[in-house]
Amino acid sequence: MKTTWYEIRIDVPASGLDLVCNELGELGCAGITVEERTLDTFVAPDPDADAPERYGISAYFPTEGDETTLRTQVTERLEWLGQLAPGLLPLSLQCRPVQEQDWAEGWKQHFSATRIGRRLIVKPTWEDWSPAGDEVVVNLDPGMAFGTGTHGTTRLCLEALAGLYDQAPVPTRVLDVGTGSGILAIAAAALGARRVLGCDIEEESCRVARENVELNGVGDRVEITGAPLESLEGDFDVILANILAEENIRLGDELTRRLAPGSALILSGILQEKEALVTQAFARYDLHGPEVTHEAEWVCLRYRKPA
Numbered sequence: 326m327k328t329t330w331y332e333i334r335i336d337v338p339a340s341g342l343d344l345v346c347n348e349l350g351e352l353g354c355a356g357i358t359v360e361e362r363t364l365d366t367f368v369a370p371d372p373d374a375d376a377p378e379r380y381g382i383s384a385y386f387p388t389e390g391d392e393t394t395l396r397t398q399v400t401e402r403l404e405w406l407g408q409l410a411p412g413l414l415p416l417s418l419q420c421r422p423v424q425e426q427d428w429a430e431g432w433k434q435h436f437s438a439t440r441i442g443r444r445l446i447v448k449p450t451w452e453d454w455s456p457a458g459d460e461v462v463v464n465l466d467p468g469m470a471f472g473t474g475t476h477g478t479t480r481l482c483l484e485a486l487a488g489l490y491d492q493a494p495v496p497t498r499v500l501d502v503g504t505g506s507g508i509l510a511i512a513a514a515a516l517g518a519r520r521v522l523g524c525d526i527e528e529e530s531c532r533v534a535r536e537n538v539e540l541n542g543v544g545d546r547v548e549i550t551g552a553p554l555e556s557l558e559g560d561f562d563v564i565l566a567n568i569l570a571e572e573n574i575r576l577g578d579e580l581t582r583r584l585a586p587g588s589a590l591i592l593s594g595i596l597q598e599k600e601a602l603v604t605q606a607f608a609r610y611d612l613h614g615p616e617v618t619h620e621a622e623w624v625c626l627r628y629r630k631p632a
């Protein structure tokens with residue numbers, strides 16, 4: 326049975342945050358999210374940034390149609406608390422009912438079938454697509470792993486990868502460092518790679534990636550491993566690394582050491598403001614490029630190892 330929840334959003338001064346959360350808990354609140362910090366799963370919070378003066382919080386209460394009483398109770402309690410917590414009053418409460426299903430499934434509405442380049446289609450498992458001509462389809466259920474193709478960094482990598490399969494000779498050996506949901510590894514296999522290795526330091530990502538590899542029927546060509554890059558054998562025609570700028574730099578020697586002559590190195594996960602940091606770090610390697618592509622604040626660097 327689906328629970329109905331009542332969401333109450335409140336703007337709270339930083340000094341009163343703990344007090345408000347405590348009072349809401351006493352009134353039966355089952356969960357609170359604090360929304361003020363810029364927290365992208367891909368961008369580590371800046372430890373030097375000033376803490377915000379106010380936070381937007383969302384408190385969730387299980388309800389059985391008694392929202393008016395609940396709203397009155399919360400208002401009265403916070404008005405009382407306002408005498409102890411400067412800046413809490415005047416209160417601004419925004420309330421709405423929420424179905425439990427919205428929490429678990431809400432993100433899915435942002436993920437729908439997308440064409441990348443000339444013939445690559447990335448789609449969620451719950452949508453149908455009949456490929457026409459030489460189109461290839463990547464089917465994904467990203468679960469808790471990163472990589473639906475909707476994030477700018479993934480899309481930039483997919484575009485770079487798809488472009489490589491529009492010209493001869495097509496790459497056959499591909500390494501995907503930080504595979505997440507496995508999206509880039511599976512796309513490479515779908516486009517024509519014969520041996521693809523995806524690695525990730527997160528166990529959950531490896532599990533999801535393996536499931537997606539099976540789902541796409543490319544298990545004979547794609548291997549997913551939790552082993553670190555440093556321990557991986559062989560050289561590759563394409564290496565993709567959609568990891569943070571600092572991590573790309575840290576792994577520079579290990580990435581470039583595995584590039585076959587004439588191969589492509591595709592680096593992403595780089596915020597525009599970090600572009601120069603990465604290009605400077607990679608200037609010491611024997612590489613052509615980079616060719617730079619952008620999406621919103623993200624940058625992708627495409628290098629070539631001389632043939």
Ligand SMILES: C[S@@+](CC[C@H](N)C(=O)[O-])C[C@H]1O[C@@H](n2cnc3c(N)ncnc32)[C@H](O)[C@@H]1O
Nearest residue numbers: 471472479503504505524525526527530567568
């Ligand atoms: C932004 S996600 C990219 C996922 C997917 N490749 C895509 O393009 O959407 C980055 C992934 O890299 C993994 N990662 C970060 N540093 C890594 C490293 N040094 N070696 C392997 N994986 C790493 C993270 O666990 C995460 O799953």
